[in-house]
Amino acid sequence: xxxxxxxxxxxxxxxxxxxxxxxxxxxxxxxxxxxxxxxxxxxxxxxxxxxxxxxxxxxxxxxxxxxxxxxxxxxxxxxxxxxxxxxxxxxxxxxxxxxxxxxxxxxxx
Numbered sequence: 001x002x003x004x005x006x007x008x009x010x011x012x013x014x015x016x017x018x019x020x021x022x023x024x025x026x027x028x029x030x031x032x033x034x035x036x037x038x039x040x041x042x043x044x045x046x047x048x049x050x051x052x053x054x055x056x057x058x059x060x061x062x063x064x065x066x067x068x069x070x071x072x073x074x075x076x077x078x079x080x081x082x083x084x085x086x087x088x089x090x091x092x093x094x095x096x097x098x099x100x101x102x103x104x105x106x107x108x109x
Contacts, residue, residue, distance in 0.1 A: 001058075001060065001061070002057050002059070003059055003089070003092060003093065003096060004093050006059040009061065010049050010050060010065060013065070013066050013067070014043050014044070014049065015044070015068070016043070016083065017043070017049065018042050018044065019039065019041055019081055019083075019084050020039060020040045020042060020080065020081045021035075021036055021081075022036065022039040023037040023038065023039075028082065029088070030082070030092040031092075031095065032095070033057075033092045033095045034056065034099045036052060036055075036056045037052070039051070039052040039056075040052070041084065043068075043069045044069055045069035045070070047062075047069065049061070049065045050065065056092070057096045
């Protein structure tokens with residue numbers, strides 16, 4: 001699945017999504033999707049919800065991604081991760097379209 005599709009699906013069940021880049025990036029994750037590798041999306045409670053299986057636009061949902069976190073689950077601020085906001089998705093998708101994906105090649109199928 002594409003990154004935007006994964007985030008849209010996860011937003012149906014979770015109030016917060018956190019992006020873990022999996023590698024050291026040159027800056028903010030939404031500005032460097034071409035550097036993503038082994039990235040994951042986790043819930044506020046740290047549960048694995050989705051993971052990168054190829055380039056920045058190739059993702060798979062984790063097993064049991066649908067149940068929301070419990071009321072006692074809270075975000076661990078010690079992790080190297082960023083909150084996924086609509087702006088994060090928009091910025092990352094723009095870079096994915098123009099840098100990660102070849103603009104002359106349609107991979108939407």
